[in-house]
Amino acid sequence: MPKISSKGLQMPASPIRKLTPYAEKAKRDGKIVYHLNIGQPDIETPAGMIDAIKNIDFKVWAYTQSEGTPEYRKKLTEYYVKNGYSITPEDILVTDGGSEALTIAISACMDHGEEVIVPEPFYANYNAFTCLADVVVKPIRSTIETGFALPPISEFERMITPKTKAILICSPNNPTGYLYSREELEELKRLVLKYDLFLISDEAYREFCYDGKKFISPGHLEGLEDHFIMIDTVSKRYSACGARLGALVTRNKEVFASALKYAQARLAPPAVAQIAATAAVDTPQSYFDEVIKEYTERRNLLVSSLNKMEGVYCPNPGGAFYAVVRLPIDDSDRFCEWILDKFSYENQTVMMAPATGFYSTAGGGRNEVRMAYVINQEHLKKAMICLEKALLEYPGRMLDNLKTNTILAS
Structure with a gap:
């Protein structure tokens, strides 16, 4: 056999x-x-998403553009600008869920054997995504005693080697629920700029912050335009996991062009989900x-x-x-x-x-x-x-x- x-x-x-x-x-x-x-x-799921699906009136269920429909990318830009990002539709690559966005980002930015530093515990499928790309995860331990706070930046720096290409974070975190502070992100920013690394930020849970705490993204910090890659999804934000619709967002044009080739290879993100997600952006606060x-x-x-x-x-x-x-x-x-x-x-x-x-x-x-x-x-x-x-x-x-x-x- x-x-x-x-x-x-x-x-x-x-x-x-x-x-x-x-x-x-x-x-x-x-x-x-x-x-x-x-x-x-x-x-x-918000009623607007369900109604948009019910009211679909097309005669041919066709491919969309590989990077996503212009309508959805424009509407999604409104959402990002409202949330403090300097993003244009040309910075958005629509994907088949956040999982594909991260898989594409890893493949577009890292070669075989290169390393990505990830605070652990981390979302289990990061191990799978990096396995697909033959990329090496370099875990850095956070502990339950500190509530899984970001480890000291000195520990990150000690782990950097000539093969290190990126740092991957998730905030609010899956699986710990930890929410990174502005001070922690500023420290990561300095490290990323010092060693010329990508900073990949999984922001699937952006909306879910408690006790009056505010969500801060690396995308809110100045100076990371060529380093920051956002991974996003509608799955959790709108309780629409079955839509399988995500986004890779970056202002780095070389990263975007590379990622687009991967998107073209899989043809197109789901058409119906984009119609529903376009309506979802108008979900009331x-x-x-x-x-x-x-x-x-x-x-x-x-x-x-x-x-x-x-x-x-x-x-x-x-x-x-x-x-x-x-x-x-x-x-x-x-x-x-x-x-x-x-x-x-x-x-x-x-x-x-x-x-x-x-x-x-x-x-x-x-x-x-x-x-x-x-x-x-x-x-x-x-x-x-x-x-x-x-x-x-x-x-x-x-x-x-x-x-x-x-x-x-x-």
Whole structure:
């Protein structure tokens, strides 16, 4: 039998989706499964997007331009300008989701064997995207004790080699919810300019900032025009994950021209999604105000519930809708499989993502899980009860390591 490629063997499985067979079996067995494993919001998509799809009136479902329709790029520019960016339609490449935007950015900017520095834990699929391009991830560890704050800039500088080509960040962060400050971004800016690096910024969760905190992008800072590449998506902003529509945004004309060739090779981004997303730009602020209010309440419920459990610690996320949680367990992969396969409380159980998949460093996240607070508060309360009961029954509970949680979420 022919053998698959070494790249196929190296391609990492998704920690977010790899336990799906266990969840499906639990459902077939009659269990209720509370999904905290994936960032699929239950918030309704704006009515304007749905209405735009319903009112489509074309006779031929045709290709669009490889860079996206002029109508959508112009409308998206209005959104960016409103949010403080100096962007024109010519800076926007519309993509098949944020995932394609990042895959194209990596391939357009980095050669085989070159390196990208990424604070970890990071979105698990960064490992997959870099694997596709034969690019090397150089992880730099942030810790749960600091709430996953950006590591000191001196640690970044120590990691820079002649092969370093870029720094990749995500703010608000997936999986930690950490929101980078202006001061942290200014430090990154100085480093990027000093070593002539690209700064790739994944901004999928821009809208979701809590407690009055403001989102700051590297794109808001002067002097990064040739270095900054934004990765964007409508998936989370408008609760439209199935639209599979994103954008690569850069004022660097060489990067854009290179990225466009990759976009031409895949022909065109989805036409219907662009029609819906064009309408979405006019979504009123009241929609986002309600969403932020709901996510803030869910976050508060999740964090307070977790920190009341013996041996559990969860920092208070500043944005997005995720939290990385430290549990008194021996192995997060084993625990997340066990809770689906072997455990139930009143015929209910919980699906989470093992945090090991969000680290590139071997051994990272072995006693951590990522939770997405994207289910309603009633179900979230029940999920927390299930988790607390499961931790008491789990055979790999680390009793010797238990200590009273004296660290307050902040």
